[in-house]
Amino acid sequence: MDLEAELNSLRRDIExxxxxxxxxxxCCEQHNASRHGFQRSADRLAIFAEFVKTQLKTIPSEESxxxxxxxxxxxxxxxxxxxxxxxxxxxxxxxxxxxxxVKRIVRQLLIWGCLDSRLRVRQILSEMGVEDxxxxxxxxxxxxxxxxxxxxxxxxxxxxxxxxxxxxIAELVQRVGYGDGxxxxxxxxxxxxxxxxxxxxxxxxxxxxxxxxxPTQRRADVCSVLLHDFDASVRKFTVQMMREYQVPIAxxxxxxxxxxxxxxxxxxxxxxxxxxxxxxxxxxxxLTIPNIANHRYWLIRWLAIxxxxxxxxxxxxxxxxxxxxxxxxxxxxxxxxxxxEYIGERYRRGNLVGDDYHIALALLDQxxxxxxxxxxNTKRARTMVALLRSAS
Numbered sequence: 001m002d003l004e005a006e007l008n009s010l011r012r013d014i015e016x017x018x019x020x021x022x023x024x025x026x027c028c029e030q031h032n033a034s035r036h037g038f039q040r041s042a043d044r045l046a047i048f049a050e051f052v053k054t055q056l057k058t059i060p061s062e063e064s065x066x067x068x069x070x071x072x073x074x075x076x077x078x079x080x081x082x083x084x085x086x087x088x089x090x091x092x093x094x095x096x097x098x099x100x101x102v103k104r105i106v107r108q109l110l111i112w113g114c115l116d117s118r119l120r121v122r123q124i125l126s127e128m129g130v131e132d133x134x135x136x137x138x139x140x141x142x143x144x145x146x147x148x149x150x151x152x153x154x155x156x157x158x159x160x161x162x163x164x165x166x167x168x169i170a171e172l173v174q175r176v177g178y179g180d181g182x183x184x185x186x187x188x189x190x191x192x193x194x195x196x197x198x199x200x201x202x203x204x205x206x207x208x209x210x211x212x213x214x215p216t217q218r219r220a221d222v223c224s225v226l227l228h229d230f231d232a233s234v235r236k237f238t239v240q241m242m243r244e245y246q247v248p249i250a251x252x253x254x255x256x257x258x259x260x261x262x263x264x265x266x267x268x269x270x271x272x273x274x275x276x277x278x279x280x281x282x283x284x285x286x287l288t289i290p291n292i293a294n295h296r297y298w299l300i301r302w303l304a305i306x307x308x309x310x311x312x313x314x315x316x317x318x319x320x321x322x323x324x325x326x327x328x329x330x331x332x333x334x335x336x337x338x339x340x341e342y343i344g345e346r347y348r349r350g351n352l353v354g355d356d357y358h359i360a361l362a363l364l365d366q367x368x369x370x371x372x373x374x375x376x377n378t379k380r381a382r383t384m385v386a387l388l389r390s391a392s
Contacts, residue, residue, distance in 0.1 A: 160191050189219065315351050
């Protein structure tokens with residue numbers, strides 16, 4: 001007999017033994033129940049069955065990414081060692097629901113993270129006439145689920161806040177997910193939108209969300225809301241994360257952050273827009289709005305000019321010279337140098353004609369005579385002016 005056949009034979013033996021164990025346990029529990037006169041009213045059973053149904057709908061399924069959103073009775077039945085049909089009969093009063101059945105159901109709900117307080121567990125078990133778990137049983141459940149069962153109810157946001165305050169990003173990412181994850185993406189979204197929370201923790205929640213959630217499953221409105229947040233540090237960090245994780249941004253949201261009143265937000269927004277301009281995903285005109293072209297911070301203007309000229313690698317786009325004209329008031333030497341060099345290269349390639357020629361000549365003439373250029377740029381501008389005029 002080959003190895004594969006032996007393995008199949010062992011699997012069949014194991015399944016047979018498992019079925020026999022389940023049947024023996026069922027008979028034993030029924031005997032104990034009848035011996036002690038265990039009975040449960042139809043109303044109490046109906047309430048418990050509805051409770052189980054409701055709780056299953058609060059636990060996202062591991063297969064939610066393939067279309068099914070929540071845990072099912074079949075998954076619960078398999079987890080507690082019953083067939084789906086048997087569990088259904090027990091919950092609908094067609095077969096005795098034994099104390100051990102109740103404890104196994106509640107135990108599994110605890111493991112899945114649906115129940116989070118010992119007080120609530122005691123209430124449920126008491127209503128069903130079943131004894132509470134022992135300290136050792138609680139400890140075993142906590143070990144399986146990976147975190148503590150608190151004496152009293154704690155919200156998901158409370159647990160997330162504690163973990164954000166004490167855990168590293170990489171550790172938190174591992175704890176996020178549907179199914180058996182300690183935190184869900186939905187909890188992270190709710191937390192990062194809570195303005196009463198510390199900005200640092202909200203920003204951590206955003207990074208964890210983007211790292212733990214596949215791009216195809218990220219909600220489009222998550223970053224959009226944070227880009228309009230009252231806290232500038234949150235807006236800035238959101239732009240940084242969108243750039244790092246290549247999160248799409250709507251036109252209105254991009255214009256909003258480019259027009260932001262906070263310098264650091266605008267700086268990062270220009271970097272993000274510059275990436276899009278180079279990739280030809282947006283029109284370079286976004287980088288010439290007054291809040292960019294006339295911004296008091298030289299680096300913002302410089303980054304915009306750099307992106308516009310980089311996007312015209314062939315020095316022949318008809319709109320580039322017009323776009324650069326918006327930066328005529330820029331005095332920073334690197335900005336002026338970049339534009340002068342661009343005009344010079346465009347001229348050498350024979351692409352400086354028509355309106356582009358006249359706009360470029362006027363711009364160079366201004367910088368050659370306004371006394372605001374560095375000596376080197378003044379010389380460059382005068383040289384280019386002379387060259388253009390001699391060629392006309």
